[in-house]
Amino acid sequence: MGVLVVSEKDSVAAAIARYLGRGYRRFRVVGVPAYRFRRGDDEWLSMGLRGHLMDFDFGGELASWRRTEPERLFDAQPILVYRPESTRHVLALRSLAKSAELVYLALDADSEGEAIAYEAMMTIMPVNPRVRFLRVRFNAVTRDDILEAFNKPQQLDLRTVEKVFTRMMLDLTIGAAFTRLLTLSVRRAAGRANGIVSYGPCQTPVLSLVVRRALERENFVPRKYYVVSALVAVDGHRLAVRSERFEGREDAVAAAKSIRGSVGRVVEASFVEARKSPPVPLETVELEKRASKWLGIRSREALALAEELYRHGLISYPRTETNVYPQTLDLRRLVAELARSPFGWYAGRLLASRLSPTRGRSDDGAHPPIYPVRAADLPDVVRALGRHARKAWKIYELVVRHFLATLSPPAVYERQRVVVRVGGLDLVAEGRRTISEGYWEIYPYERIEDSPIPRVEAGATVRVVEVEVEERETKPPDYLSEAELLALMKRHGIGTDATMQEHIHTNVRRGYMNIVRGRCIPSPLGKALILGLNDTAPHLADPDVRSRMESMLAQISRGRADPRDVLEAVKREFRGYYKLLLDRLPSLSKSIAGSLDGGSPR
DNA sequence: GCAAGGTC
Numbered sequence: 265m266g267v268l269v270v271s272e273k274d275s276v277a278a279a280i281a282r283y284l285g286r287g288y289r290r291f292r293v294v295g296v297p298a299y300r301f302r303r304g305d306d307e308w309l310s311m312g313l314r315g316h317l318m319d320f321d322f323g324g325e326l327a328s329w330r331r332t333e334p335e336r337l338f339d340a341q342p343i344l345v346y347r348p349e350s351t352r353h354v355l356a357l358r359s360l361a362k363s364a365e366l367v368y369l370a371l372d373a374d375s376e377g378e379a380i381a382y383e384a385m386m387t388i389m390p391v392n393p394r395v396r397f398l399r400v401r402f403n404a405v406t407r408d409d410i411l412e413a414f415n416k417p418q419q420l421d422l423r424t425v426e427k428v429f430t431r432m433m434l435d436l437t438i439g440a441a442f443t444r445l446l447t448l449s450v451r452r453a454a455g456r457a458n459g460i461v462s463y464g465p466c467q468t469p470v471l472s473l474v475v476r477r478a479l480e481r482e483n484f485v486p487r488k489y490y491v492v493s494a495l496v497a498v499d500g501h502r503l504a505v506r507s508e509r510f511e512g513r514e515d516a517v518a519a520a521k522s523i524r525g526s527v528g529r530v531v532e533a534s535f536v537e538a539r540k541s542p543p544v545p546l547e548t549v550e551l552e553k554r555a556s557k558w559l560g561i562r563s564r565e566a567l568a569l570a571e572e573l574y575r576h577g578l579i580s581y582p583r584t585e586t587n588v589y590p591q592t593l594d595l596r597r598l599v600a601e602l603a604r605s606p607f608g609w610y611a612g613r614l615l616a617s618r619l620s621p622t623r624g625r626s627d628d629g630a631h632p633p634i635y636p637v638r639a640a641d642l643p644d645v646v647r648a649l650g651r652h653a654r655k656a657w658k659i660y661e662l663v664v665r666h667f668l669a670t671l672s673p674p675a676v677y678e679r680q681r682v683v684v685r686v687g688g689l690d691l692v693a694e695g696r697r698t699i700s701e702g703y704w705e706i707y708p709y710e711r712i713e714d715s716p717i718p719r720v721e722a723g724a725t726v727r728v729v730e731v732e733v734e735e736r737e738t739k740p741p742d743y744l745s746e747a748e749l750l751a752l753m754k755r756h757g758i759g760t761d762a763t764m765q766e767h768i769h770t771n772v773r774r775g776y777m778n779i780v781r782g783r784c785i786p787s788p789l790g791k792a793l794i795l796g797l798n799d800t801a802p803h804l805a806d807p808d809v810r811s812r813m814e815s816m817l818a819q820i821s822r823g824r825a826d827p828r829d830v831l832e833a834v835k836r837e838f839r840g841y842y843k844l845l846l847d848r849l850p851s852l853s854k855s856i857a858g859s860l861d862g863g864s865p866r
Numbered sequence: 867g868c869a870a871g872g873t874c
């Protein structure tokens with residue numbers, strides 16, 4: 265019998281051939297890598313796609329921005345077409361499937377995988393109408409998981425396919441309708457012939473988060489406040505202490521005067537042991553946040569570098585929302601492998617202990633967390649990656665250190681707090697002292713420097729040695745950092761692990777914002793767009809539009825809603841917003857056009 | 867030329 269296994273990417277196709285067969289041969293069909301092996305009496309083939317084969321688009325008249333009124337897109341039916349860039353994979357798939365009797369759809373075990381499985385099935389059926397299809401689902405590309413999945417084949421989940429296709433149609437319809445409307449009217453108002461003013465249910469809420477913070481910062485009015493700071497003598501130590509805030513200078517001065525040269529008592533002295541747990545296994549968004557915060561590498565570049573490292577077999581698949589190691593992952597073997605790396609001094613030590621990894625709470629069902637696969641040093645990475653090597657090494661190092669940290673003990677430190685009361689005034693000193701470094705030793709990014717205060721006893725007498733009033737000012741919030749933005753996107757459910765950094769980048773590409781030293785600074789255009797939308801149809805820029813849409817879509821895969829009903833309901837909602845925009849279009853486009861002085865949309 | 871989601 266002839267059997268074909270279709271997976272989402274070449275790396276998985278190769279792994280399947282390796283685990284299911286006893287030896288395999290790699291070959292190419294129309295340039296696409298494929299694998300041949302025997303299993304029992306059967307002849308098996310395995311090939312990987314490159315994600316989706318198909319996409320929705322507007323055809324004919326609907327493709328014309330000028331001839332079609334954008335609002336008409338809400339009534340139109342987008343068509344499913346093959347992506348031009350997947351031609352070779354379509355041909356290869358048909359060629360390999362032509363004589364198969366059974367096709368295993370071994371795409372990733374997530375929603376997109378279900379849709380891609382359907383696309384593969386649609387592609388094969390015309391050339392081989394009698395073939396049987398089975399769906400296999402595994403949530404880690406390990407021998408055990410894959411063997412088990414093939415022992416328990418399942419059926420394609422058509423409801424999930426419908427959910428994904430509905431989302432694709434909605435995103436296209438909504439994105440195209442608003443982008444065309446905004447673009448054409450802003451061009452008219454600005455007297456320009458080019459430039460795009462886009463709207464999207466992910467990109468625009470992201471921009472809205474950035475603008476919101478920028479406005480908070482720019483509208484911030486600093487306020488002066490005062491604190492009494494003093495140096496007190498206690499038990500032969502000197503201790504720097506500080507009062508709470510005073511709104512008025514006179515009150516602070518009076519309080520300072522009242523304690524000058526006075527004697528008081530320690531009313532609280534707590535020196536308590538506290539622990540900081542090591543991080544949970546690494547998922548994409550965390551990698552991006554940490555790279556931005558600690559390495560100064562932007563999310564988009566961090567993911568691109570991680571992909572390079574993955575392609576060179578140095579780390580596991582970098583697009584994942586899972587932060588729990590699968591049971592089947594041999595952690596000890598990985599640590600042993602890392603013992604040969606520049607981090608071997610630490611890995612070797614871990615090997616001597618029992619390995620108990622931290623664990624998070626999310627599992628995307630398709631990929632394990634990001635972990636190092638192979639030991640490498642800087643020269644190895646330079647040989648493999650060439651010109652990107654320096655930054656790639658920093659990412660690799662982060663992945664290795666993070667992995668080892670998840671297997672390490674917590675950091676233990678002493679949290680110190682002393683309150684002295686002089687007259688009626690409480691003054692506080694806080695400090696900390698490390699007791700045991702724990703995972704900080706391999707994960708210095710999170711290390712907190714010691715700032716110990718002397719150990720004193722409650723009840724001890726204190727004498728004020730020096731006292732002064734400090735004038736301070738409340739500080740405006742900083743622009744949103746990229747790491748904060750990623751965290752907010754995750755919280756609001758905007759985008760996926762693989763796309764979050766793209767939504768940020770789309771805003772940069774469109775000229776809506778810039779990232780300067782890790783901070784997101786909106787441009788006048790970006791601000792004008794968000795302020796304009798907030799004035800006319802605020803729901804369009806609401807950080808929660810995406811998650812509301814997603815929860816409606818989820819009803820489809822749960823079998824609780826008909827896909828056509830969801831499609832119509834969401835379109836009706838957005839068409840309502842479209843009408844609101846139309847009503848105020850002249851002033852909206854004028855204000856956006858006005859923001860373009862000196863800059864232009866891209 | 868529009869979006870967001872896969873993959874490289």
